[in-house]
Amino acid sequence: MPAPILRLEQVTKRFGDHVAVDRLDLAVDRGEFFTFLGSSGSGKSTVLRIVAGLEQPDGGRVLIDSKDMAGVPPWRRHVGMVFQQYAVFPHMNVAANVAYGLGVQGKPRAEIEARVASLLALVGLSGKERRDVTRLSGGEQQRVALARALAPAPSLLLLDEPLGALDEKIRREMQAELKRIQRTTGMTFVYVTHDQEEALTMSDRVAVMHLGSCLQVDAPETLFRRPRTRFTASFFRGSNVVEADLLEARPDALVLRLAGATLVVPTNGRCVAGPRVPVSVRAESLHLDGAAASRGVRLEATLAEVVYRGTNVDHVLETADGQRLTATSTRREVDGVGRRVTVGFDSTDVVVLED
Numbered sequence: 001m002p003a004p005i006l007r008l009e010q011v012t013k014r015f016g017d018h019v020a021v022d023r024l025d026l027a028v029d030r031g032e033f034f035t036f037l038g039s040s041g042s043g044k045s046t047v048l049r050i051v052a053g054l055e056q057p058d059g060g061r062v063l064i065d066s067k068d069m070a071g072v073p074p075w076r077r078h079v080g081m082v083f084q085q086y087a088v089f090p091h092m093n094v095a096a097n098v099a100y101g102l103g104v105q106g107k108p109r110a111e112i113e114a115r116v117a118s119l120l121a122l123v124g125l126s127g128k129e130r131r132d133v134t135r136l137s138g139g140e141q142q143r144v145a146l147a148r149a150l151a152p153a154p155s156l157l158l159l160d161e162p163l164g165a166l167d168e169k170i171r172r173e174m175q176a177e178l179k180r181i182q183r184t185t186g187m188t189f190v191y192v193t194h195d196q197e198e199a200l201t202m203s204d205r206v207a208v209m210h211l212g213s214c215l216q217v218d219a220p221e222t223l224f225r226r227p228r229t230r231f232t233a234s235f236f237r238g239s240n241v242v243e244a245d246l247l248e249a250r251p252d253a254l255v256l257r258l259a260g261a262t263l264v265v266p267t268n269g270r271c272v273a274g275p276r277v278p279v280s281v282r283a284e285s286l287h288l289d290g291a292a293a294s295r296g297v298r299l300e301a302t303l304a305e306v307v308y309r310g311t312n313v314d315h316v317l318e319t320a321d322g323q324r325l326t327a328t329s330t331r332r333e334v335d336g337v338g339r340r341v342t343v344g345f346d347s348t349d350v351v352v353l354e355d
Contacts, residue, residue: 034207260300272352301320313332
């Protein structure tokens with residue numbers, strides 16, 4: 001099996017008493033779209049800056065192409081970087097911006113012109129070579145920055161919240177474009193974002209960061225459907241995180257009681273301690289009243305609120321033991337706040353969490 005293009009071994013970074021990155025261990029495969037996902041202060045951007053050589057770790061090792069980067073300056077790491085701000089040279093036109101790194105490398109003029117033309121076609125800016133970059137839209141400026149970072153063909157492309165300054169429509173378009181470009185070039189992208197949808201849409205794997213630690217690294221669907229920790233489950237919209245009473249611990253499953261209903265849930269190797277067990281179930285896995293009858297687990301709850309969200313409707317429910325669940329569907333399933341409803345779901349949709 002080929003060695004990973006990037007390996008972080010026990011990487012630690014402190015700013016005074018604050019531990020920004022705490023003994024981080026992970027590897028990124030060649031040609032992968034890998035994303036660090038977390039809220040502000042989780043350490044994700046610090047990790048990217050350490051890989052780029054813009055910050056030095058206080059402990060551990062960074063290996064790129066199996067080479068230890070200790071003491072290697074940023075310009076010798078053969079990595080490209082795209083930032084949230086439109087980092088373009090305002091005094092240069094589009095073509096000159098993209099060609100800049102190739103000129104520094106001393107490439108022949110004909111090779112530079114061919115490479116610039118190819119990259120502008122790749123990012124959808126053909127015909128705009130002579131345009132003033134300051135007169136481009138935000139999305140177009142970020143495409144110029146991306147093409148410029150791709151031009152020297154780096155081993156890794158690091159992207160730090162590159163779509164954060166764009167409006168929602170352009171951001172969604174750029175998400176699809178970035179993934180297309182990554183697949184077309186076969187380059188390794190290491191991406192940082194706080195936006196869960198962005199991470200799920202584009203990534204091959206996602207690392208969930210919290211307080212400098214990596215809580216889980218998995219494919220997007222696994223993170224979304226089978227989170228490992230309470231924090232990871234809560235991070236994704238639509239996850240109901242509640243507590244159940246432990247009735248029996250079997251070798252590979254737990255017998256639980258949740259709001260009066262008994263269910264058997266596989267542990268999948270999760271560590272459980274104490275009489276109360278945190279579990280997660282997706283909002284779209286909960287069914288109400290008539291649709292609940294065919295489900296293996298049913299419980300009673302009170303309809304506390306109905307929230308219309310356009311493409312779906314959230315039914316906020318309160319169980320007899322005071323916990324809240326949200327059931328999501330494409331239409332209003334029940335009405336009448338304060339009425340009793342039956343909630344049905346399958347035990348296979350319930351995930352045991354670690355604290």
